[in-house]
Every structure is written in C-alpha cells, then in structure tokens.
Amino acid sequence: MSEGTPVSIVMIEDDEGHARLIERNIRRAGVNNPIEHFLNGTDALRYILGEDGSGAPSAHRHMLILLDLNLPDMTGVSILEKLKSNPHARRAPVVVLTTTDDKREIDRCYDLGANVYITKPVDYDGFAGAIRQLGLFFSVMQVPEAGS
C-alpha cells in the first residue's frame, strides 16, 4: 500500500459468517490492512459520514468499502447512493458483494458508482478465489484520499 497512508477496509455485512469468510480469505491473500466491520447500514454510515452526515470524518481517510446489498435496516443500494453523493466519501472504491446476480441490480450498482460487483457464489472455492484476487487487487491498487 502507499507508504505512510494506511488503507482501511470498511466491511458492511450483516451475516457474520460471510464476514468471517471474507476476512479469512483476505488475510490468506496476504492483505493485513485493518478491517472495520459493521453489521448494519446505520452504524456504517455513522462511521463513514459522521454523526451529522457531512462526511467530514472521512475527509482524510483512505478507505476501501466492501458492501453487502441485503442489510437488515436499509438496502445496500441506498447506502451506495449516500456514499457516492457525499463529497468526502465518493472517491472511496466500493466493492459490492452480494448473493444477488440479478442483472438489473448489478447495472444499478454500477450506475450509482460501484467500482466492482462480486456475486457471492455458493461454490466456495470460487468465492475464496474471488476474495483472494480482490486481496491481490488491494495490494497493487492506489486508494485515493476519500475526500480531496
């Protein structure tokens, strides 16, 4: 990762099992960046956009966001909308990770500014492989400051 600017991974995932599997595979890929895990959208948004929703806390963060679309309190799509319309959070890369392979939903996520869309395959080897590749991807990608 870029020297001196630690990139944190923000994972928004309500299923603890999924979260654990994702984390394990990221670690196995040799990625050791800190992972902030949120079980619901409200907590995640509070962390990223701050109590007032301004996004100020993220102004100088380097983050990569892993977002599940099926959350108990709000849809991942509305979280994506909020992130991408906030001046401080909109540059943070968002990886959508979900069970849905519905084409319209995938298109919608890309339209809203998602950077990567990964379907969680039931075939675990595929899933693990995808996450590991994502880890490799993290290790070479340049994550900008979320805000400028």
Place this chain on the structure above:
Amino acid sequence: MPTDRRTLVQSIVGLVLGTIALMVVIAFALLAGEQTRMRAGALNMAQDTRLAASALLRGMVDAETGQRGYLLTGDKKYLEPYNEAQFTVSDRLKGLEQDLAAEGQPSDLHALNNLIAEKLSELHQTVSLVEAGDSAAALARVRDNRGKLLMDRIRDRLQPISDAADQRIMKLTGDLAFSALMLRYVTGTGAVLALILGLTSIVTVRRYLNDLRTAHGELEAFNQTLEQRVAARTLALTRANEEIQRFAYIVSHDLRAPLVNVMGFTSELEHGLAVCQREAPKLMGATWDKAEGREMRAAVSEEMPEAIDFIRSSTRRMDGLINAILKLSREGARVLAPEPIDLATLFDQTVSAVGHQIHDKGVEVLIHKPMPDIVSDRLALEQIIGNLIDNAIKYLSPSRPGRVAARAFLQSGQVVIEIQDNGRGVAANDLQRIFELFRRAGAQDQPGEGIGLAHVRALVRRLGGDIDVDSQTDVGSTFRIVLPRQLGANPQENG
C-alpha cells in the same frame, strides 16, 4: 313488470283467437254485402218488370184513346198516340218479356201477344173505316164491345204480372232493409272487435317493450358491475402474482445467504481436515497405526471426509433448487414482446441445436410442415419448444429407435402444437404431477431437477395458453399446447 313464459303464451293465444274472430266477422260482412248487392239487383229488376208492364198497358190505352178521339172528331191529330203505339207496343212487349226472363219469372206472353195483335187489328179496322169515310160502320164496330172485351182481357193478363212484381218489390225492399241492418251489425261488431284487438295488441306490445327495456337496463347494469368485478379480480390476481414472485425472489435470496455459510465453512472444515490428515500421522507417530490410534484414524480419514461429502452434495442440490425458483420468478417478471414467428423455422432451429444428441442416440425427428403463423413472444416459445424436444429426446425407450414428431395446426382460431414421441411414457397417475415444480416421474435415471415442465407450463400460461399431455407407459407421450394465434396487445406486465 317481469313477463314469464306463461303470460307470453297467453298473449299469443289471445291475439291469435282475436284475429280469427275478426276474420270470421269480415267473412260475414262480405257475405252480407254480397247478399245486399244481389237483393238490390233483384229489386231493380222487379221494378223494371213493373214499369215495363205499366208502360205496355199505357201504350195500349194510348192507342185506344187515339182511336176514340179520331172516331169522335175525324181529326187526324188524335191519331198520333195511336200511330206511336203501333210501333212502341211490340218493343214494350219484348221488353217486358226480357225483364221477366231476367227475373226468372214465367215469361210466356204468347196469349198476351195475340190479344194485343187482335186489339191492334180491331183498332186498325175502325181507323181504316173512318179513313174510308164510313164512320157509322166504325162506331158499330166499337159498339159491338169486342174492343172493350179485348182491352179488358189485356188488362186481366197484365194485372197479375204487375201485382206479382209489386209483391216481389215489397218483399225485396224488406229483405234489403234487413240485409242493410245485418251489414250494419256485422260491421259494427267487426269494428268493436278490431278496436279491442288493436288495444290489446298495443297494451301487450307496450308491456313487452317495457319488459325489454327493463331487462336491457338490468343487463347493462349487470355488465357494468361485471366489468368492475373482472377488473377488481384481475387486479387482485396481478397483485397475488406479483406477491408470489416477490416472495420467490426474497426466499431464494435469503436461503442463499445461509447456504453460502454452510458451503464456506464446510470448505474451511475441509481445509482443517486436510491439515489434520497431513499432520496427525506425524504427530502421533507409532500410535497412528496401532489400536489406540484407530479411532483417530477412522475420524480423520473416513468419517469426516464422508460427512463433508454429504454436506457438499446436499448444499449443491439445494443451490440448484434455489436457482430454479429464482429462474422461474425472473421469467414471470419478464415483459413479453409479441412478434410474428415462423413456427416451422423455430422447430428447425430447436432441432438443430440438439443435433448432436439426435445423432448420438439415432433419433428420427419429423417436423410436419407447413405450420400456421403465430404472433407471440419468441424467447418464451423457444424455451417451451426447446424443453419439450429436449425431454422427448431425453426420455426415450431403450427398447426401440426413437421417433419424435412435431405438428402445428389451427383449431377454432387457436394454434395447437403437438410434440409426439415413442419414448417411455408417463404413468397415468403422474400425468399432472410432471408439470409441478421439482416433481419427476418414472425411473430417475436421467439428470434433472424437475424444473423443465413446470417452467414450460408457466411460460405457456403466460402466453395465454395451456398445455396438456396424453401418454401411455412404454408407448409414448404427446404434449399438446394450445396458444392464442395473437398474443394479447396488453400482456400482463409484472416487472
């Protein structure tokens, strides 16, 4: 006022009876009129007879008067009526004869004719004597009373004729008056009957018209409520359908999330197991192969791998089922796009897509052409026909070479597609079951999840048609699809 069948029959019977009565009255009126006309004619003739008889007598009297005047005065001027009578009398006699004949009365006037001739000759003799200057001889002829006698006899002959004619006139006048009276009564009765019939008809017609109007109104109101009910029902059905699709979608997603965990952690277990399998023999050293290590050995190398295999195959199967539900719910949400489709070409394409299977299994596929045109959704129709052809080839009987035949034709404005095979067939009690989701019939010797026919039926129904199967075990099956020729302009749109 509702009119039932009985009152309708009563009205018709009443009108028919009334019409018959009116016709009878009209016949009577015609008869009475004819009788009046005949009686008037007869009266006319009787009067003619009476006049003719009087005229004849008057002619004779005139002739005699002229003769007497001449005899008394010798003045030729008095002879005029006599001379005139010479000519007119025979005409008048003939006229009387004709009138009597026309009336059908005895018309033999021979005796009268003789008397008149005798009288005229007597008159002639006396007039001739006077002309010859022998007035005395003429007067002597008059005095001998023969002329008076002749005249009296003529009167006697004519009188009965006149009297009879008078009698007839009187009788006929009475009859005629009676006829006229009858005619008046009959006509009056007819008029009254016609009036009653007309009024009854008007009342009846009005009543039926009112009934008709009421019925029409009721029907209109019923139609309106029916439309409302159909609209409400359609809305309810559409909502229910949407609800089911949403449900299927949510369920399939929510089932998938735990499945990802089961599969994922199974892999983790497998991963751990691999470590155990690798490390345990090393760590346990000599005990591994001895009796003390037997339990560990069985767990690590047999029981745990077996358990993991079962978990894997079950989750894989569950994943397949979830995907099937998802596919069906997605298909139900797709918007149909009707377009003209050449069925024969569609069949050719479908068959050539499975060409290698047909070739490998040595199946004979026959597509009967021509096929009718249809306007429908191409993708849905491709999937329907593709699935059915696939099934026909898949479930052949191993005991004979496979034959699959497809035909399509029009029947009461709908397109019927039949796909027939000589395969292993479906048992009678499984015929409806095969269209249900996840249900399969017969020997489970072919891969599959029991989705194809459920999917086909859902598609056919979405296209506004239906599917049925006729089958006999080990003889073959015929799948019969009935589709509208033109997919509705407003296909139900759910997504």
